[in-house]
């Protein structure tokens with residue numbers, strides 16, 4: 222599914238970038254070589270980025286606790 226129509230950024234690409242890039246949605250877009258145009262996607266993109274990073278943190282803590 223496309224999250225950003227203007228830049229043709231798919232959810233899967235955004236989730237991968239969330240783990241390899243720092244910063245907010247705009248910074249993550251920049252990491253992908255893109256930048257927001259209309260900006261309508263940024264709130265949803267930020268939610269996905271936050272969720273992906275939170276899930277990765279939980280996985281890390283689970284491994285650390287084991």
Ligand code: FES
Pocket residue numbers: 224225226227228256257258259260261262263
């Ligand atoms: S839909 Fe992402 S900048 Fe327009």
